[in-house]
Amino acid sequence: MIQIPTWKRILIIGVVVLSVLFAAPNFIPKDKQDEILGKLPSWMPHKTVNLGLDLQGGSHILLQVDLASVTKQRSDDIISSLRPILREKKIGYKRLSTITTGGVRVQLRELSDASEVTKAIRAMDSTLSLQTNGDMIEGTFSEAAIKTIQDEVINQSLEIVRRRIDETGTNEPTIQRQGDDRIVVQLPGLDNPQRVKDLLGKTAKLSFHLVNMDVGSSDVKNTGGDMILPMVESPGETLAVNRQAMLTGDMLVAAAYAPDQNGQSAVSFRFNPVGTKKFCQLSKDNVNRLFAIVLDNEIISAPVIREPICGGSGQISGSFTVKEANDLAILLRAGALPAPLAIIEERTVGPSLGADSIEAGKKAAILGLILVFILMIGSYSLFGIFSCIGMLVNLAIVFALLSVMQATLTMPGIAGLILTVCMSVDANVLIYERIREELREGRSAVSAIDNGFRMAFATITDSNLTHIFAAIILFSLGSGAIKGFAVTTIIGTAASFFTALSVVRLMIIYWMGKRKLTTLPV
Amino acid sequence: MWTGIKLIPDHTKIDFIGSRYIGFAVTAIMIVGSIFLLATKGLNYGIDFTGGTLIEISTAKTPDLASLREDLNNLELGDISIQEFGNPNNLLIRVPNQESEDPAVQKAAVDSVKGEIEKAHADVDYRRVEFVGPQVGKELKVKGVVAVLAAMIGIMAYVWFRFEWQFGVAAVVTLAHDVFAVLGFMVIMGRSFDLSSLAALLMVAGFSINDTVVIFDRIREMMRKYRKKPMYEIANLAINDTLSRTVMTSLVTLLSLVALAVFGGEVIRGFTEALLFGFVVGTYSSIYVASALLLYLGLRPALEEKPS
DSSP states (O other): OOOOOHHHHHHHHHHHHHHHHHGGGSSSSSHHHHHHHSSSSSTSSOOOEEEEHHHOOOOEEEEEEEEEHHHHHHOOOHHHHHHHHHHHHOOEEEEEEEESSHHHEEEESOOGGGHHHHHHHHHHHHEEEEETTTEEEEEEHHHHHHHHHHHHHHHHHHHHHHHHHTTTSSSSSSEEOOOOOOEEEEEEEEEEEHHHHHHHHHOOOOOEEEBTTSSOOOOOOOOOEEEEEBSSSSSOOEEESSSSOOOEEGGGEEEEOOOOTOOEEEEEEEEEHHHHHHHHHHHTTTOBEEEEETTEEEEEEEEEESSSSOOOOEEEEEEEEEHOOOOOOHHHHHHSSOOEEEEEEEEOOOOHHHHHHHHHHEEEHHHHHHHHHHHHHHHHHHHHHHHHHHHHHHHHHHHHHHHHHHHHEHHHHHHHHHHHHHHHHHHHHHHHEEEEEHHHHTTTTTHHHHHHHHHHHHHHHHHHHHHHHHHHHHHHHHHHHHHHHHHHHHHHHHHHHHHIIIIIIHHHHHHHTTTOOOOOOO | OOOOOOOOOOOOOOTTTTGGHHHHHHHHHHHHHHHHHHTTTEEEHHHHHOOOEEEEEEEEOOHHHHHHHHHHHHTTTSSOEEEESSEEEEEOOOOOSSSSOHHHHHHHHHHHHHHHHHHTTOOOEEEEEEEHHHHHHHHHHHHHHHHHHHHHHHHHHHHHHHHOHHHHHHHHHHHHHHHHHHHHHHHHHEEOHHHHHHHHHHEEEHHHHHHHHHHHHHHHHHHHHOSSHHHHHHHHHHHTTTTHHHHHHHHHHHHHHHHHHHOGGGHHHHHHHHHHHHHHHHHHIIIIIIHHHHHHTTTSSSSSSOOO
């Protein structure tokens, strides 16, 4: 054992050198980091460990996409377009309703109409799987169809969320899908996420409807083709508008903040060609009528059509503040969310706490290292020094791997790191104690070292593997904080295995050199 | 050549296993006590598991806790708890989740709490605001329990595979012992049990299994070496042989934990406390639970007639 083949020596030294190189950028003081890293040649490693939001300060927001609302909306849409078709074809039905799990149900008066109705439903939505049971026809979304719809919705939501957040100018946001129906948004450095939350809380479904002036605001029940919507400008008041939208927000191509002629905050917008044509025609037919601009089922403005508008651009003026108008423009530019989002978890750490935590972590780590160094050197003299160097190499490997993997270091991660340091010390202690035992039993120095490493190897393997094993399970099952802990534990334990059995051993072997040893400094 | 200080003399012959009944008594009291505390007083679950909003604030002038408590509870938003956090100018305020599913209601509740604080302290610094919805709270609870159980089963499976099934069983009983003891400690301390407490629990399990495996390893080695010796002596030999290692590693770990306790800051205070306690329990249990238990699992005759 006392011999280590040259290629192994080179490999060990190579790993150590690379680790130190890759870990180094993390130890440059923050304020000089950019300057110093900028001067390094491009082949040198530049990456540093990502600090978690709990250390760096920032906001973590978990959003839930209301997927149920999407299938419900789809079912509602099918019903509202099926109704006029049935009427047109003079097909009688007893009941026409949606199914809560997603789908539609028609109960017919005449069984003979069944095939006609199935055909009509199929033409509307081919993803529905249809079943006829007596006079009842049920169209439900198949699991595969629901899955496709949901994937679409999530991907679309991700895109819209990204666009909205980009508009706020937040630095390096992370926006990711989590699980089936969730989106994680991480906003480093943001200590008041209220604006982002406001932007994400709105579906921003915009539509233009004609106002039905015949229905007074006291008629609160939804009558026929109209719906009663509240007016944002005058709380408590409502207007009846056509259920059918004249135009929708997806026909907008641009939206921007622009004060109106009275200097009030407003949002100007432009339609795409289809929208322009449609709006032109409708405004021609409805001069002097009111139309309502509806955002998420609230009327934000209800101007009178004074003349046909064919230029394709328009303006929404309400009683907005500058900020509200700006936010509305952002929402319109980014587009509507396909489903409402709800914030189900939010963690915001202010910069002061984050900085305190880093400071505390640093101090604790340095004090811990110093105490452990004193103990190790006091107990094992020269070999103690070797294991202290091993400990530092261990930390370097962990930081190097975390930097290269661009993993995130959190407070629980630091705890994992401490566990790691203890593990690496433990491996050394096991070896040295074994060497002492072998010496007591009267073995020569060389054979004691040989035996010490060999006998301790099994123990170290067992204890490290149990650790890594448990950590892997934690990683695959745990949530954010626990994952952070698991990652550093896995990397750290693997690294400690390497440092104790290779790096420290190599140091001992170099130290022994060709000397004829009779005693050992342990 | 200077060889360093030996903290534990060579060739100790302490009869650990002989005093196992004292250990069993201590263990029984600890575990029964913990289970009793868990059942009666229960853990003070933090917002990670119950859902709710946690606000950490820091103010320039020291706030009057009693009057702030009164003001906040006059808002009628449920039971709002306020406690000092680290120093008198730092407060931790916990607002329960509101009944309504509507996120706007929760937001309004938090806003009114903030408004109330700002009345007295315009310069308040919101160091941390955490909101966990009821759904997420439930999920984190389930996930946490599953993670701990899975980790324990995984450890048992590994130890079983590497050693013999008796070792696996003893390892898991030991782990369960440590977990319960630490949970009991957490009930006594009354700090909120959140995700970082769970991490502490797992770390304790990690330390403890490490200690246990080291001693088991030595027991196995001794069993191969001395085929005739009764389990009683084997266990004692193994514990004594690894004693200096146990003490050294314990000291190292204690020192790093002390460093964390002194400088680690208030956020991880509960975490460090739990670790310090759990770590001592883990060392104790690898001797008095894990090794002692092996005597009763039929690995070989536990006690042999002493030669007369």
